[in-house]
Amino acid sequence: MSATSLTESNGRPSDQRSIDAPAISVRGLTKSYGEIEAVRGIDFEVARGETFGFLGPNGAGKSTTISMLCTLARPTGGKAEVAGLDVVRERDRVRRNIGLVFQDTTLDNYLSAEQNLRLHAELYGMPREKIAPRMQSVLQMLQLWDRRESLVGTFSGGMKRRLEIARGLLHSPRVLFLDEPTIGLDPQTRSSIWSYITKLEDEQDVTIFLTTHYMDEAEYCDRIAIIDRGKIVALDTPEALKASVGKDRVQITTEDDPTAIAALGERFGIEAQMAEGEVTFGVASGEQFVPRLFAELGLAIRSVSVARPSLDDVFMSYTGTTIRDAEAGSNDMMRNMAKMMNR
Amino acid sequence: MATKSTLPPTPATAGSGKASHEVAAQHIPARTLRSELRAIKAVWRRELIRFSRDRLRILVSLIQPFLFLFVLGTGLSTLVSTSTHGVNFRTFIYPGILCMAVMFTAMFSAASIVWDREFGFLREMMVAPVRRSSIVLGKCVGGATVATFQGVIVMAIGPLVGVHYTLGLALEIFALLLLLAFSITSFGMMAAARVTQMQSFMALMQMAIMPMFFLSGALFPVNKLPPWLAVLNRLDPLTYAVDPMRRAVFAHLDISPVVRQALAPGVTWWGWHVPGLVEAAMVAIIGLVMLAIAIAEFSSVE
Numbered sequence: 001m002s003a004t005s006l007t008e009s010n011g012r013p014s015d016q017r018s019i020d021a022p023a024i025s026v027r028g029l030t031k032s033y034g035e036i037e038a039v040r041g042i043d044f045e046v047a048r049g050e051t052f053g054f055l056g057p058n059g060a061g062k063s064t065t066i067s068m069l070c071t072l073a074r075p076t077g078g079k080a081e082v083a084g085l086d087v088v089r090e091r092d093r094v095r096r097n098i099g100l101v102f103q104d105t106t107l108d109n110y111l112s113a114e115q116n117l118r119l120h121a122e123l124y125g126m127p128r129e130k131i132a133p134r135m136q137s138v139l140q141m142l143q144l145w146d147r148r149e150s151l152v153g154t155f156s157g158g159m160k161r162r163l164e165i166a167r168g169l170l171h172s173p174r175v176l177f178l179d180e181p182t183i184g185l186d187p188q189t190r191s192s193i194w195s196y197i198t199k200l201e202d203e204q205d206v207t208i209f210l211t212t213h214y215m216d217e218a219e220y221c222d223r224i225a226i227i228d229r230g231k232i233v234a235l236d237t238p239e240a241l242k243a244s245v246g247k248d249r250v251q252i253t254t255e256d257d258p259t260a261i262a263a264l265g266e267r268f269g270i271e272a273q274m275a276e277g278e279v280t281f282g283v284a285s286g287e288q289f290v291p292r293l294f295a296e297l298g299l300a301i302r303s304v305s306v307a308r309p310s311l312d313d314v315f316m317s318y319t320g321t322t323i324r325d326a327e328a329g330s331n332d333m334m335r336n337m338a339k340m341m342n343r
Numbered sequence: 344m345a346t347k348s349t350l351p352p353t354p355a356t357a358g359s360g361k362a363s364h365e366v367a368a369q370h371i372p373a374r375t376l377r378s379e380l381r382a383i384k385a386v387w388r389r390e391l392i393r394f395s396r397d398r399l400r401i402l403v404s405l406i407q408p409f410l411f412l413f414v415l416g417t418g419l420s421t422l423v424s425t426s427t428h429g430v431n432f433r434t435f436i437y438p439g440i441l442c443m444a445v446m447f448t449a450m451f452s453a454a455s456i457v458w459d460r461e462f463g464f465l466r467e468m469m470v471a472p473v474r475r476s477s478i479v480l481g482k483c484v485g486g487a488t489v490a491t492f493q494g495v496i497v498m499a500i501g502p503l504v505g506v507h508y509t510l511g512l513a514l515e516i517f518a519l520l521l522l523l524a525f526s527i528t529s530f531g532m533m534a535a536a537r538v539t540q541m542q543s544f545m546a547l548m549q550m551a552i553m554p555m556f557f558l559s560g561a562l563f564p565v566n567k568l569p570p571w572l573a574v575l576n577r578l579d580p581l582t583y584a585v586d587p588m589r590r591a592v593f594a595h596l597d598i599s600p601v602v603r604q605a606l607a608p609g610v611t612w613w614g615w616h617v618p619g620l621v622e623a624a625m626v627a628i629i630g631l632v633m634l635a636i637a638i639a640e641f642s643s644v645e
Contacts, residue, residue: 122385123471125378
């Protein structure tokens with residue numbers, strides 16, 4: 001990073017506005033594809049320098065929202081500003097100020113890593129003298145410098161994702177959008193990608209907006225918004241969200257689950273649901289509740305598990321379903337559709 | 344679209360202290376003609392890099408012209424030698440084969456945008472803060488360059504079929520090839536905007552290119568045709584690329600005017616001999632119209 005950009009930003013008074021503004025500000029944003037309302041009126045703000053996670057099952061409206069913020073889809077209603085710039089009226093300026101890493105790879109496999117980055121730099125009109133040093137710095141940061149001359153086609157999935165992140169950072173964006181940055185990667189590669197994202201947060205002055213449907217990954221974010229069926233159902237720090245749930249999660253299997261759910265309601269006043277094939281409910285203190293359960297349920301219990309609240313439970317408590325179950329539903333259809341529209 | 348075209352280089356005075364933390368911001372100057380030209384050049388360069396990597400493609404796309412020229416040309420020459428007035432049949436079809444080489448390469452170049460879409464790279468270009476027209480233009484110029492290069496290889500074998508170049512002839516042929524390559528690539532881009540599946544795209548291209556080639560007069564003189572074929576021939580845009588090329592080649596052959604008139608009679612419209620320049624202009628205009636449609640198509644996609 002260098003200070004050479006100052007002349008450019010000072011040339012335009014309106015940029016002062018974008019510098020002071022929050023990184024992202026969204027009001028009443030909606031998006032419909034014909035009959036389907038993919039995003040149904042969402043509001044949030046992301047502060048500068050924050051790592052903000054957008055969490056939800058596939059089809060919840062994450063990708064549609066990110067597409068609107070990246071100027072790739074036109075909102076049906078509402079308003080969204082990125083770096084203080086309106087995503088509809090100031091589309092080009094928004095584009096110059098954001099970096100994008102898509103779910104699906106958008107690299108040219110027949111070019112080398114370096115050639116991919118150079119093309120990006122040219123398309124984004126980077127000042128020529130800055131291309132080489134900046135390229136070296138992002139490639140080194142993502143540990144791809146040694147492979148810069150290799151064809152991208154020879155890269156592994158994790159390396160490609162890293163290269164995309166490097167490319168997204170190349171033109172020094174103010175906001176970096178990562179749409180499912182770790183999707184389709186093995187657990188080890190996932191955690192390594194996360195270590196890069198965390199590093200990036202420390203080393204680069206960039207706001208990160210990411211979507212994920214991995215609950216464990218949301219823990220890395222400063223704040224998360226949970227989106228379900230096109231609406232934000234919760235928005236806070238991971239800690240606060242977990243605290244808001246406050247209950248332990250108990251999952252049991254019994255000889256007759258529907259009866260067990262009914263019995264839990266009648267005898268303990270607990271509202272239980274089927275989730276992941278087990279009777280699931282929350283209680284203040286799981287360890288103390290389980291002995292009572294065995295004594296009073298009146299049904300043979302096959303298995304019991306008790307878990308401290310996690311983001312999964314947060315999700316569960318706000319949406320009434322676990323993220324895996326939500327995904328198994330018909331929502332995939334909507335996501336595929338949104339994807340098609342965004343082509 | 345409506346961004347300022349130039350950026351006053353105001354010295355860093357006010358706000359510089361404040362902005363010391365804002366280094367991530369506004370590295371990228373506003374869109375200017377220069378930045379668009381840079382984008383066109385970048386896209387063009389990518390096409391060249393990819394083409395140079397793909398040696399097999401260069402080789403494969405030469406096979407067809409060579410088959411036509413040396414196998415079909417040689418085979419048929421025994422049959423048609425009386426009617427060609429001593430001119431080698433290979434020489435006769437050579438201009439048509441030049442067009443063919445260029446056409447197929449240009450078509451494959453345009454097809455690359457379908458691949459780009461399939462493998463996601465199109466998205467990287469579409470989200471860049473440049474005009475879509477720059478992307479499309481870069482692609483077209485790239486495809487035209489690559490296809491012309493292929494044409495130049497076929498030009499180089501001219502002496503083997505009795506065509507000896509002067510500088511003037513070489514330049515004339517080169518210019519016509521470039522024009523044709525550009526038009527065909529634009530045509531392919533226009534189709535690629537709509538047809539997003541590779542198989543459909545290739546099928547469509549085959550369906551368009553083969554009839555165009557056969558109707559164009561690449562393999563036969565365009566006078567004395569039966570009326571139905573004459574009409575189709577005059578409607579075929581490729582006719583207007585093959586004809587000036589053949590006339591240019593035959594103008595440099597050491598043959599009698601009678602033979603020249605028989606083999607390279609030139610295209611006529613209701614008896615009027617269409618001048619070569621008009622023919623070239625037609626190819627250019629058709630190309631530009633298709634380019635404009637392609638740009639409009641790509642700009643309208645979100």
